[in-house]
Amino acid sequence: MENYDFNRVVERRGSLSVKYNPEAITSICNNPDAKPFWVADMDFAAPPAVLEALQQQVDHGILGYPRFPHLKETIGTWLEQRHGWHVDHSLIATAPGMLSSIATLVELYTKEGEGVIVPMPAYKPFVTIVESLGRELIPWPMHYDGKGRFSLDFELLNHLLEKTQAPLLIFCSPHNPTGRVFSLDELRQLIEACATFRVTIISDEIHSDLSFPQVTHIPLGMVAEGSGVECATCVAPSKTFNIAGQHFSSVVCSSSAMYRKLTERMEALRIGPDILATVAASAAYSGGYEWLMSLNRYLSRQADNITKQLAKENNGLLFVTPEASFIGLIDCSAIYERVALDAKNNSELYNPKLSPQGGLLSRFFGQRGAIAMNDGSWFGKGWEPFVRFNFATTQERVEEALKAITAAVENLN
Numbered sequence: 001m002e003n004y005d006f007n008r009v010v011e012r013r014g015s016l017s018v019k020y021n022p023e024a025i026t027s028i029c030n031n032p033d034a035k036p037f038w039v040a041d042m043d044f045a046a047p048p049a050v051l052e053a054l055q056q057q058v059d060h061g062i063l064g065y066p067r068f069p070h071l072k073e074t075i076g077t078w079l080e081q082r083h084g085w086h087v088d089h090s091l092i093a094t095a096p097g098m099l100s101s102i103a104t105l106v107e108l109y110t111k112e113g114e115g116v117i118v119p120m121p122a123y124k125p126f127v128t129i130v131e132s133l134g135r136e137l138i139p140w141p142m143h144y145d146g147k148g149r150f151s152l153d154f155e156l157l158n159h160l161l162e163k164t165q166a167p168l169l170i171f172c173s174p175h176n177p178t179g180r181v182f183s184l185d186e187l188r189q190l191i192e193a194c195a196t197f198r199v200t201i202i203s204d205e206i207h208s209d210l211s212f213p214q215v216t217h218i219p220l221g222m223v224a225e226g227s228g229v230e231c232a233t234c235v236a237p238s239k240t241f242n243i244a245g246q247h248f249s250s251v252v253c254s255s256s257a258m259y260r261k262l263t264e265r266m267e268a269l270r271i272g273p274d275i276l277a278t279v280a281a282s283a284a285y286s287g288g289y290e291w292l293m294s295l296n297r298y299l300s301r302q303a304d305n306i307t308k309q310l311a312k313e314n315n316g317l318l319f320v321t322p323e324a325s326f327i328g329l330i331d332c333s334a335i336y337e338r339v340a341l342d343a344k345n346n347s348e349l350y351n352p353k354l355s356p357q358g359g360l361l362s363r364f365f366g367q368r369g370a371i372a373m374n375d376g377s378w379f380g381k382g383w384e385p386f387v388r389f390n391f392a393t394t395q396e397r398v399e400e401a402l403k404a405i406t407a408a409v410e411n412l413n
Helices: 022-029 048-060 071-083 098-109 124-132 154-164 184-196 220-224 256-268 275-287 289-313 333-345 360-368 395-410
Strands: 092-095 115-120 136-141 168-172 200-204 231-235 249-253 318-320 327-331 386-390
Touching: 022 360, 048 275, 071 092, 071 275, 071 289, 092 098, 092 256, 098 124, 098 168, 098 200, 098 231, 098 249, 098 256, 115 124, 115 154, 124 136, 124 168, 136 154, 154 184, 184 200, 184 220, 200 220, 220 231, 249 256, 289 318, 289 327, 289 395, 333 360, 360 386, 360 395
Parallel strands: 115 136, 115 168, 168 200, 200 231
Antiparallel strands: 092 249, 231 249, 318 327, 327 386
8 A cells, every 4th residue: 555645745835726825814814924724625735646647638738628438437436435325327417616516406496585404504605605596595503512512403404494495405414614424313314304394405525535534424315315305415526635626526416307407407507527627536536545545544633633732732722523524613612702802902903804704713813823714704603703724734734833823822811
């Protein structure tokens, strides 16, 4: 087995990276020099198989109209290898980035003014899509126990489904930003509720391949089989193999009717992935498995180390240890009021006009610790006492960031 070095520094400053762009960093924390631990891509080079395939295609010199005759088989083989899910290849639709598929599905399965249920906290583009298309956002708040654990509130879900008669639910599994990998029992309860009220589900599973070794991700589409629930399971190699700039995704449809409806609409809109994105995706699925297994072990260790380090500091910060991927929430409830007082006394440092994409805590850590993280308010109302920390970088950089975060808290008046 090849060893992959995820502690090798890849210099990204001065590249096309939005994560390292000073203006983008300023927009969340008021400090262009803050070190970036925010937007969800990794500081690791893509797998060798991906880079070699892209180089080979570029060296060929022609980037004309492509046809990939075995693409669906490649995707299906990956889903079976990684998740034990045997899918009907004729029900796999390919698309550019996943958000284009989700937006198209929202248009197809709802009418203007109808409700769409979204678990909260949520990846902000879900909210943006729903509201931009003239649908009503129906928040489904997750339960948080105050000790680092989020769970689904099914009593509330059934109440919302009965009250609103919403025809659609956007799910996220594993969940962003909480990092939850849901159990079979939880997924069954979700399917049962949606079957009762005849609700279609869009399941964003973009982080599924990044489930840690100690847990098992179960595709929602697999649980939905035979239930009568229409389920669009959305997957992509972008987060998995750090190729988010190459927009390629797939939708596993639960029925031929859903597949026809989706593909006909995408064809009408001329929506489809480009040649290099498809080359990268195909190479990743065909030759990236061992790289991914090594990566997941590394990320799991990183998450454990962060949990232990913040607990050791005993400064009021609590890491919501994720079960998948490379992003995790830090619960800052214990220091939130002190930060608010700091903002009141030093308003020039917390100027929201300079950081329209940020919030109180992202400005605090950006100014007082020179660390850029996503503010909890980005994930919905009520989650302001959190920040989201991206730990997909070298161990040394993570340790330096934790020291800076700790020092910022210790220096609070």
